Amino acid sequence: MIEVTDLSKRFGDKVAVDHLSFTVEPGRVTGFLGPNGAGKSTTMRLILGLDHPSGGSATINSRKYAELASPLRTVGALLEAKSVHNGRSARNHLLFLAQTQGIPASRVDEMLDMVGLRDVARKRAGGFSLGMGQRLGVASALLGDPQVLLLDEPVNGLDPEGVLWIRNLMKYLASQGKTVLVSSHLMNEMAVTADHLVVIGRGKLIVSAATEDVIARGSGQTVRVRTPEPGRLTDLIVTEGGKAIPAENGNGGAEAPGGQAPVLTVTGLAAPRIGELAASASIVLHELTPQLATLEDAFLELTSGSLEFGHASAQPAGQSIEENVR
Amino acid sequence: MSITAASGQLDSAAAQASQPGGAAGFGRLMAAEWTKLRSVRSTVWTLLLFVIITIGLTALLSWLTVSNWTGPRAAPRDARVAADPIGFIFGAGIGLGQLTICVLGVLLITTEYSTGVIRASLLAVPKRYPMLAAKIAVFGLLMLVLSELVAFGSFFVGSAILHSRVVVSLSGPGVLRATLGAGFYLTVLGILALAVGAIVRHTAAGISIVIGIVLVLPILAGLLPSNWGAHINAYLPQQAGSLVYAVHQSSGQLLTAWEGFGVFCIWAVLLLAVATYLLNRRDA
Ligand SMILES: Nc1ncnc2c1ncn2[C@@H]1O[C@H](COP(=O)(O)OP(=O)(O)OP(=O)(O)O)[C@@H](O)[C@H]1O
Ligand SMILES: [Mg+2]
Numbered sequence: 001m002i003e004v005t006d007l008s009k010r011f012g013d014k015v016a017v018d019h020l021s022f023t024v025e026p027g028r029v030t031g032f033l034g035p036n037g038a039g040k041s042t043t044m045r046l047i048l049g050l051d052h053p054s055g056g057s058a059t060i061n062s063r064k065y066a067e068l069a070s071p072l073r074t075v076g077a078l079l080e081a082k083s084v085h086n087g088r089s090a091r092n093h094l095l096f097l098a099q100t101q102g103i104p105a106s107r108v109d110e111m112l113d114m115v116g117l118r119d120v121a122r123k124r125a126g127g128f129s130l131g132m133g134q135r136l137g138v139a140s141a142l143l144g145d146p147q148v149l150l151l152d153e154p155v156n157g158l159d160p161e162g163v164l165w166i167r168n169l170m171k172y173l174a175s176q177g178k179t180v181l182v183s184s185h186l187m188n189e190m191a192v193t194a195d196h197l198v199v200i201g202r203g204k205l206i207v208s209a210a211t212e213d214v215i216a217r218g219s220g221q222t223v224r225v226r227t228p229e230p231g232r233l234t235d236l237i238v239t240e241g242g243k244a245i246p247a248e249n250g251n252g253g254a255e256a257p258g259g260q261a262p263v264l265t266v267t268g269l270a271a272p273r274i275g276e277l278a279a280s281a282s283i284v285l286h287e288l289t290p291q292l293a294t295l296e297d298a299f300l301e302l303t304s305g306s307l308e309f310g311h312a313s314a315q316p317a318g319q320s321i322e323e324n325v326r
Numbered sequence: 327m328s329i330t331a332a333s334g335q336l337d338s339a340a341a342q343a344s345q346p347g348g349a350a351g352f353g354r355l356m357a358a359e360w361t362k363l364r365s366v367r368s369t370v371w372t373l374l375l376f377v378i379i380t381i382g383l384t385a386l387l388s389w390l391t392v393s394n395w396t397g398p399r400a401a402p403r404d405a406r407v408a409a410d411p412i413g414f415i416f417g418a419g420i421g422l423g424q425l426t427i428c429v430l431g432v433l434l435i436t437t438e439y440s441t442g443v444i445r446a447s448l449l450a451v452p453k454r455y456p457m458l459a460a461k462i463a464v465f466g467l468l469m470l471v472l473s474e475l476v477a478f479g480s481f482f483v484g485s486a487i488l489h490s491r492v493v494v495s496l497s498g499p500g501v502l503r504a505t506l507g508a509g510f511y512l513t514v515l516g517i518l519a520l521a522v523g524a525i526v527r528h529t530a531a532g533i534s535i536v537i538g539i540v541l542v543l544p545i546l547a548g549l550l551p552s553n554w555g556a557h558i559n560a561y562l563p564q565q566a567g568s569l570v571y572a573v574h575q576s577s578g579q580l581l582t583a584w585e586g587f588g589v590f591c592i593w594a595v596l597l598l599a600v601a602t603y604l605l606n607r608r609d610a
Contacts, residue, residue, distance in 0.1 A: 048449060048452075050445055050610040051610070052607075068452065071449060082441075084446070085362075085366060086441060089365065092365035093443075093446070095365075096358040096359075096361040096365070097450050099355075100358045100450040100451055101450065
């Protein structure tokens with residue numbers, strides 16, 4: 001179990017982590033989410049004792065990382081920044097780590113096999129691709145068969161097979177009763193991997209809850225409606241207490257090119273009710289599709305107020321989500 | 327990919343190698359530091375270069391001196407070599423060879439920062455200072471062996487080549503001490519360089535500072551007014567440290583050979599203390 005209590009970290013004037021508290025329970029995968037610069041990597045470095053906190057504390061199984069007797073046997077970490085010497089072979093990198101903890105060299109070869117680096121084990125790590133480097137990072141995290149895992153964007157640079165491998169690995173480790181904290185920017189990936197989510201923005205906690213609950217916190221179901229008379233339908237929907245906004249593909253109000261009718265995104269009314277309203281007013285509908293809420297929707301909504309590096313042309317939350325809907 | 331093969335197999339190993347208690351734990355850290363040191367090709371090459379440059383240069387200069395002995399212009403130089411053959415033998419070879427040690431000592435720790443390995447190292451040894459201590463122990467032992475090899479190698483090669491003109495033997499007054507001392511000096515110099523590297527954490531800055539300490543500081547101190555300048559000069563790291571491999575005492579010398587070496591060691595220890603303090607205090 002990881003306990004973060006009132007943790008703060010300042011870099012000069014910059015507050016990277018701001019009175020952050022959450023716990024990561026064993027036996028499940030906890031996703032650690034937040035926009036760029038939210039403080040995820042910093043929080044992980046603080047938990048691992050690499051950075052010193054400006055305030056508060058973080059413990060692993062009730063002990064500070066620096067007090068762990070055999071740290072690599074207790075905690076495995078994959079950091080965001082590279083931590084391998086380019087001139088050293090993968091095997092020697094793992095070997096020196098193993099030696100510090102009295103882990104036998106046979107375990108090093110086992111791990112190299114497991115992550116699929118056996119053939120390049122004695123090659124210089126400087127020649128590794130992004131994904132190979134990531135696999136070496138995973139191998140060093142799992143080297144001591146630790147109870148607790150902290151993985152900072154582990155699928156970064158992995159091919160689809162590698163992504164699937166990491167997903168199954170994390171689920172398997174959690175099923176073995178291990179504590180798994182994993183940060184990622186891939187919302188679809190997190191939605192299917194993580195059981196629990198900790199979302200932060202600007203160093204502060206936004207929400208810590210089960211993944212379904214976080215998704216449900218988004219504005220919930222939306223309905224996609226295509227009609228040649230968007231204006232009249234919108235009026236009807238609004239009088240019923242719903243909300244209809246032209247979809248972002250740019251043809252909300254006007255006749256779409258190619259004879260396609262414009263699209264409205266409706267919230268606050270269920271699809272059957274919209275259909276009834278349209279029928280009662282004799283409005284023709286070309287499409288009426290309930291859309292499931294996604295983690296990406298919920299994430300964008302939750303963090304919209306705490307973007308560290310917003311985009312100049314701010315896009316409305318919920319754009320380009322159609323593709324992600326299942 | 328077999329995930330199941332991954333876990334559960336370490337349990338027996340974990341049971342055997344329980345807590346890393348005191349000496350056993352430090353032995354493990356030394357083994358790890360040895361793996362780090364030998365597994366980077368540039369380190370191994372630099373060490374080889376050190377041996378070759380130092381002994382090679384001693385041989386070359388001795389041979390040039392002997393083969394031009396009593397040439398028309400060489401008389402004063404010959405007299406100097408004859409008066410202080412040890413100073414001549416160790417002067418050139420170690421003078422240049424020590425620079426490779428300065429570079430190596432700095433690189434050993436600054437490359438951990440430039441490559442990011444320091445994070446892996448500190449995750450494995452979160453108390454931090456034992457990692458530095460093990461690194462110094464391993465590097466120090468290796469340096470001691472190589473430096474004594476180089477010192478005695480230089481002595482035997484140099485004295486054999488000079489033999490037809492000047493005779494020096496290990497049994498001469500102060501000669502054995504100077505030869506052993508040359509090895510000690512190089513060893514401590516390596517540790518001092520490592521300490522500076524650990525303090526500044528950047529390769530170029532670290533090397534510049536160490537080379538500055540060894541080559542530039544004595545020159546600058548020489549520009550100070552003679553009266554108290556001489557006192558400062560005598561206690562500078564390189565000035566004090568080099569006394570231990572000299573046989574001839576200069577007239578105004580303030581420290582004996584071993585006193586000088588002691589001062590040199592104190593410098594190294596002070597820098598190590600600063601390095602340790604900063605290592606524990608700073609974010610990695
Ligand atoms: N060593 C440092 N010195 C100064 N500022 C830092 C340092 N490390 C992090 N920061 C700042 O702290 C903030 C949080 O950074 P952090 O890397 O933890 O964010 P993150 O959530 O991991 O972002 P990303 O999703 O981009 O990886 C950023 O504004 C960053 O610029
Ligand atoms: Mg990050």
